[in-house]
Amino acid sequence: MGNSKKKYKKNASNKSNTKWIFTIIIWSMIFCGSISFISDMLLKRVDLLVAFIILIFIVFAGIISDIIGVAVTVAKETPFHAMASNKIQEAKIAVRLIRNAEKVSSVCNDVVGDICGIVSGSIGILISSKVSNIVDVNITIITTMIGVLIGALTIGGKALGKGYAINNSNIIVRKVSKAIHFVKKGRC
Structure with missing residues (x-):
């Protein structure tokens, strides 16, 4: 009898996991x-400075999201x-949030x-084409430099963020929970 309960729980867990993955x-x-389409449409119409600001915002959004996930x-x-x-x-x-840490x-x-x-890479390509229209430099060099910049910011930011998240996990989770509560309260 006990063995069939274990099989049932395992099957239910596998179905739940499969549903979650799907x-x-x-x-x-x-x-x-959606994000890729919107950023592509917006970036075609903005100047270079605004495109860089959007790029930095997206990179930092990824870093902050990573910090929350680790915390x-x-x-x-x-x-x-x-x-x-x-x-x-x-x-x-x-x-x-903590009980659903795997999903969060x-x-x-x-x-x-x-x-x-992915979106920061797409933005990097769009920025490269804008820069190549302004500066007479090989597009490969421009694309490589922007790719290096994006990679360095993303990897370096996430490396710093992971240490911060591990050392301040409960503080971060409380702030995220406050933000979620604020949004939920505002919608009611």
């Missing part, structure tokens, strides 16, 4: 396509249970982080 793939396609993964529930017992609303949200991390680190990486 859902995340669909949402990734929607988000990536949720390493945060501890205990302090949030104490806050929840004191009726602090965002504590319940924090506990939910997947969304933050993989979906948002990867989309930001």
Whole structure:
């Protein structure tokens, strides 16, 4: 009898995991396509400075998302249970985030982080073409330099962010929970 319960739980878990993976793939396609389309349409009409600002914003969005994903993964529930017992609303949200750390991390680190990486690469190509119209330099050199800049900012920022997230995980989770609570409260 006990063995069949284990098989049932394992099958239910596998179905839930498969559904989650399918859902995340669909949402990734929607988000990536939408963000890429919107950024491409916007960037064709803006000047070079605005394009760089958008690029930096997207790179930092990826870094911040990565920080949140790491923080949720390493945060501890205990302090949030104490806050929840004191009726602090965002504590319940924090506990939910921590208990779903695998999914939160997947969304933050993989979906948002990867989309930001893809879109920043697309923006880099658009910026390269704008720069090549202004400066008489080989497009390959310009594209390489912009790619190096994007890579260095992204990798360096995420490396710094991971250490910060690990050392300040509960603080970060509380701030994210406050932001989620604020948004939820505003919608009600």
